[in-house]
Amino acid sequence: MKNSAMIEACLACFAACEMCATECIKMISADHLRCIALCRDCAEICALCIKLEQRDSEFSHDVMQLCVESCTACAAECEKFAAHHDHCRECAEVCRKCASECQAA
Amino acid sequence: MKNSAMIEACLACFAACEMCATECIKMISADHLRCIALCRDCAEICALCIKLEQRDSEFSHDVMQLCVESCTACAAECEKFAAHHDHCRECAEVCRKCASECQAA
Amino acid sequence: MKNSAMIEACLACFAACEMCATECIKMISADHLRCIALCRDCAEICALCIKLEQRDSEFSHDVMQLCVESCTACAAECEKFAAHHDHCRECAEVCRKCASECQAA
Amino acid sequence: MKNSAMIEACLACFAACEMCATECIKMISADHLRCIALCRDCAEICALCIKLEQRDSEFSHDVMQLCVESCTACAAECEKFAAHHDHCRECAEVCRKCASECQAA
Incomplete structure (x- = not known):
């Protein structure tokens, strides 16, 4: 793979x-509509x-930047429900990781 | 549809x-490698x-801007082959139309 | 395009x-959960x-058959709400059309 | 995840x-055209x-069966080039694994 940490984070x-x-x-x-959308x-x-x-792709970096934004927004929203729903907690964690890897890539 | 001219242009x-x-x-x-990639x-x-x-989506506008860029680049590349290959000529035309509709949306 | 009626129906x-x-x-x-899923x-x-x-693709025909099934199921579900929601009515119509074009392709 | 071994295999x-x-x-x-297509x-x-x-999805099992077929075909083709190209060797291995996990799911 080209950038394995970033790819692994995006896959997860x-x-x-x-x-x-789907669970939301x-x-x-x-309450979950924005979480679903994000x-x-x-x-x-x-x-x-x-x-x-x-x-x-020559557009890979642009999409990674968009991924940083969408993952950060999604993590912030999922974190609101993390205490009560495992799927939101897990999603928030992998979104934070993905935002970080895409930012660093 | 939300914005039918833009959606129709993107579908085409x-x-x-x-x-x-695929044809390239x-x-x-x-000679066609960049055309394939784009x-x-x-x-x-x-x-x-x-x-x-x-x-x-709240990211719709960002992706539309990216679409303007990728369609414009793809059209410019396909136009190089438009005289000899129908698929390149047709692709260049719809890419120009799509870039224009996404810019206007 | 390879099979323009089928492609047009799938795009729509x-x-x-x-x-x-999204609207559902x-x-x-x-009541709308199955409609959303389909x-x-x-x-x-x-x-x-x-x-x-x-x-x-050599798998194109297999996916078309799956498309006939999913479009038929989706149309049947959307038709239940067609009288009250334009998006369901419109969706049911294009699903029926798509199932028919994929079956004929 | 629903079926983590299958999901992990499909992601890889x-x-x-x-x-x-892309490399092909x-x-x-x-010689590589069928490998690219698959x-x-x-x-x-x-x-x-x-x-x-x-x-x-109620269509998940159907798509898994199609995945078994496409992964098996892709693995067989990539194996022809495995001795000379790392990307083909690696792809063949993950395709075999994915076919196996989807078959077992």
Whole structure:
């Protein structure tokens, strides 16, 4: 892999955000709407980050910066629910890690 | 749809870039490597644009700006081959249209 | 394009399912959970159909068959809400069209 | 995660296939065309597998079966080049692992 720490962090974040979005949708609560939206965004942006980095894309750095923003926003939102929901706590942790790795890449 | 002209332009660009990348790969020519890379990027970025816009994402505008850049780069590259390859000519046209619609959105 | 009627139907279905899922999530209603799930599936499967067909993939036909199934299920679910929600009515229509085009392809 | 061994295998396969496709495209060799095509398919199908499994989709099992087929085909093709190209050898290994985990899931 090109940048294995960044790729590993994006892969974990992609999977965690997909699950967190789905579990939050099932909760049928207005409180979770922003969490759902940010998890859905973050999953897609992480998946794109992986693709563009593995493809040596000239847009890889731009998408990584967007990934830093979406992961940071998603982590902040998931942290609000971390005490009560494992999927939110886990998602917040991998989002923080992913933001950090993309920032450093 | 939220912004139908932009969405329509991104859908057309997504499909055209996927085809142009594939046809250029089959040509087995070093001259087409940058065209392949840009078409592959552009297809993914257009698909993400559609998703984020249809999801009312707060990152939709950022991805649209990235789409303007990738579509403009892809169009410029495809135009080099437009006289000889229909898939490049068609792809260049839809990329120009997509860049314009995303800029205006 | 390889099979323009099928591709056009998948593109329209991809965009409509993304919007219908998002609008249904915002409704915060247990009645819409299956509609949300099927729209999210259908959007991804349509997007994959477009990619594999434009890439001349040997798996294109298999994914088209899966698209027939997911579009048919999604249409049936969206039709339950078609009288009250434009996004469900529109989504049901494009899903039926997409299932039909993928079946014929 | 729902099925962590399967998800981990799909994540690794998604990333490896994206890289192998890109490296093979750069080789500009007719010998690698089928490898490129199968890696591109396999990357997308693995990414869909992850999404549908994390979303508890009713189509998850169908996509896993398709993933078994695409990973098996991709592994067989990459193995032809494994002695000479690290990206093909690594891709073949993760494809075999992914096929096995999806079959067992």
